[in-house]
Amino acid sequence: MNQKFSDGTKPMTVFAEVSQNYKPVINAEVWATLESDSGPAQTLQLLDNGAGADAFKDDGVYSRYFTKMKNGRSSLKVRVKNRDGQARFTFQKRGGAPYVPGYVVNGNYEPLKANYSNMSLTSSSTGESFEVVLKSTTPPNFPPNRITDLSAEFQEDTVFLSWTAPGEDLDQGTAKSFKIMWSFELKMLRFNFSNAHEVNISGISPQEAGSVEQHSFNLSFPIQNGTTLFFAIQSEDKELVKSEISNIAQASKILPHPKPTEVLEIDLKFVFIAIAVCLATVVIIGIIAITTWALTPRKPS
Known part of the structure; x- marks a missing residue:
């Protein structure tokens, strides 16, 4: 058994691949339990929602961050359930190297040997143990995780945004606030986010991590046909620690050109010819x- 160590300054990323006969299984209920010899166990549900620690939605790989590590030796267990019979196969595949279930501590990968061959039953798997030696008695304050699924669209003059809520610490808890910015130029948001145009979201209260956030608003000008705008979000926690800037979402207003009114063009000479023929007739x-x-002969009167 290899010895793995963590000083608690970086979160632990846990991910488990659920499959049957090499086919990814989605909509399963996956729980990870971190058992420590210095305190009670911590249980966390792993998600396949494409947000936070999870790279892609509905690919059969369930992920989450563990942020509250404790001193001492710990081991990881993962339990998979077919939630109310909702688990099913998906055939979508992602490019690049495949996931291998396990966890990452301080950048070091530890594989998790898992076998979830029978989705009608509860399956469990145990990973190797690792040791945590915290550098400080004060737990680290992780920022909210980066939003990676922001989307935007126009409906008339209204902007509709949607994203998955980040947490107070990465994908745990509830963030304190959001800052939504927009620009006519993508580079402005990427390299000069704070100087872009800010959206008034004083009425928005962030939801718990993993929830679907939706927000609509009108800009100070009508959105003309052919307009393209770019949007990005940054989150902040209670300690005023900011997340990385989200992915940049693009919205364009492209209306179809109206069909031209068909005008029947008739050559005047044909009109005159037709009239002349009628008169001659x-x-x-x-x-x-x-x-x-x-x-005609007539009878004499």
Whole structure:
């Protein structure tokens, strides 16, 4: 058994891959338990929501941060349940190297040997132990995790934003506040975030980590056709520690061009020809009628 150490200054990332016959399983209920010889066990639900410690949503890899580590030796256990029969296979695949279930401490990876072959039953797996030696009696204050799934869209002149709520400490707890900024230029948000245009969100109270956040607002000007705007968010915790700037979301207003009114263009010369033909026909019919009347013999009175 390899000895793993942590000084508590960095969070521990726990991730477990749930699959059957190499097919990823989603909508499972996955719990990780950190058992310490110096205190009570800590239990945390691992999520496959593409936020916080989880890289991709619905890929069968369930992840979470452990931030409250204690002095002493600890071991990790993961339990998987088929929640109300909702677990199912997914066939989507991500590019790059595959995940290997386990945990990361101070940048060192420790594999977790797991076997979740029967999703109708509760399955458990135990990882190797590691030791925590805290540098300070004061627990570290981690910032809120970076928001990675911000999306934006226009509906008429209203902007709609959606993202997964970060936590007070990474993906744990509830952040204190958000700052939403927008710009006509992507580079402004990426390199000069604080000087972009700020959205008034005084009425927003952040929700618990992992919740879906949605916010709509109107800008101070009408959004014209062809307009593209960029949006980003930064979170802050109670100790005023700021998160990294979120992914930059883009919204564009592109309206389809109206169909041109079809105008029937008729050549005037054809109109004149048609009128002339009609008049000639009337004249000819009149001449024939008069001639016929004149040549018809009449009885003497």
